[in-house]
Amino acid sequence: MENSEEQQKYRVRKLEISDKGKGFIELLQQLSVCDSVSDKEFEDRFRDLDVLGDDHVIGVIEDEASGKIIATGSVFIEKKFLRNCGKVGHIEDVVVDSSIRGKHLGKRIIKFLTEHARSMGCYKVILDCSVENKAFYEKCGFQQKSVQMAMYFP
Amino acid sequence: MENSEEQQKYRVRKLEISDKGKGFIELLQQLSVCDSVSDKEFEDRFRDLDVLGDDHVIGVIEDEASGKIIATGSVFIEKKFLRNCGKVGHIEDVVVDSSIRGKHLGKRIIKFLTEHARSMGCYKVILDCSVENKAFYEKCGFQQKSVQMAMYFP
Numbered sequence: 001m002e003n004s005e006e007q008q009k010y011r012v013r014k015l016e017i018s019d020k021g022k023g024f025i026e027l028l029q030q031l032s033v034c035d036s037v038s039d040k041e042f043e044d045r046f047r048d049l050d051v052l053g054d055d056h057v058i059g060v061i062e063d064e065a066s067g068k069i070i071a072t073g074s075v076f077i078e079k080k081f082l083r084n085c086g087k088v089g090h091i092e093d094v095v096v097d098s099s100i101r102g103k104h105l106g107k108r109i110i111k112f113l114t115e116h117a118r119s120m121g122c123y124k125v126i127l128d129c130s131v132e133n134k135a136f137y138e139k140c141g142f143q144q145k146s147v148q149m150a151m152y153f154p
Numbered sequence: 155m156e157n158s159e160e161q162q163k164y165r166v167r168k169l170e171i172s173d174k175g176k177g178f179i180e181l182l183q184q185l186s187v188c189d190s191v192s193d194k195e196f197e198d199r200f201r202d203l204d205v206l207g208d209d210h211v212i213g214v215i216e217d218e219a220s221g222k223i224i225a226t227g228s229v230f231i232e233k234k235f236l237r238n239c240g241k242v243g244h245i246e247d248v249v250v251d252s253s254i255r256g257k258h259l260g261k262r263i264i265k266f267l268t269e270h271a272r273s274m275g276c277y278k279v280i281l282d283c284s285v286e287n288k289a290f291y292e293k294c295g296f297q298q299k300s301v302q303m304a305m306y307f308p
Contacts, residue, residue, distance in 0.1 A: 025235065034236050045239045056233075078230060079210075081179065082188050082247055085199045090244065093236055114305060124306045126282070134301060142303035147288060149296035150280045153272050 012112035015058035089117025089125035166266035169212035225259040243271025243279035
């Protein structure tokens with residue numbers, strides 16, 4: 001059991017426009033290809049997502065000591081006709097700073113995102129992951145459902 | 155090689171609000187749980203998606219002879235910070251009327267959706283499918299990438 005001090009220290013909040021200066025893009029670079037993003041590009045994309053409101057939320061954890069973003073993940077809400085006009089949460093781009101381990105930051109991010117999807121009335125939340133990360137998501141309460149297929153454009 | 159008559163006959167177009175009366179919901183019921191949807195619910199959801207414009211498109215094929223919707227699939231565009239503020243197309247809810255086979259309607263739907271994602275500047279398009287449907291998507295140009303995990307809310 002963690003104490004409330006740790007809970008407070010590593011609380012998840014929504015991405016803010018000032019987080020670019022706190023290493024948000026550098027954190028994403030640990031996950032996948034992401035060249036440097038200009039301030040203008042960042043602000044434009046931030047506003048693109050901001051207009052979606054609760055339908056696209058990015059959670060972050062800021063390390064209070066260093067002022068750096070050390071974990072993040074996003075969820076967007078898909079509106080369907082299926083399931084009686086149901087909604088599905090899609091979790092994407094979950095990453096925890098590789099230098100910080102054993103603080104359950106990934107679990108905190110996932111909990112924040114799944115709770116958001118639940119509060120939005122989704123009937124399920126889904127994500128794609130590598131076979132290596134399957135066990136982590138199982139611990140978070142997910143089950144394997146199917147396979148993910150991708151087509152990359154040149 | 156199919157002739158241009160077939161191409162014209164089975165062309166994919168965007169969902170229209172009048173498609174509820176053409177069996178669109180009944181077609182979705184072949185895919186997953188979907189009770190009857192009232193006209194009001196349908197129109198509300200149609201408008202929810204309509205405001206997203208090109209960021210959420212539902213393609214349908216209407217059988218000209220019967221006036222029924224016989225195939226559908228959707229794609230929505232996720233805006234990321236990753237990949238230099240890249241975009242990803244997510245394909246969902248692809249279904250072809252079980253009574254109509256051998257017309258390559260599924261392939262037409264997938265082509266329509268992937269071309270839309272490409273035209274929107276996505277760097278990739280992804281979807282989740284059962285192991286049984288993997289071969290179909292491979293024929294469409296997709297490759298298996300990872301596994302899909304899901305959490306259902308009670």
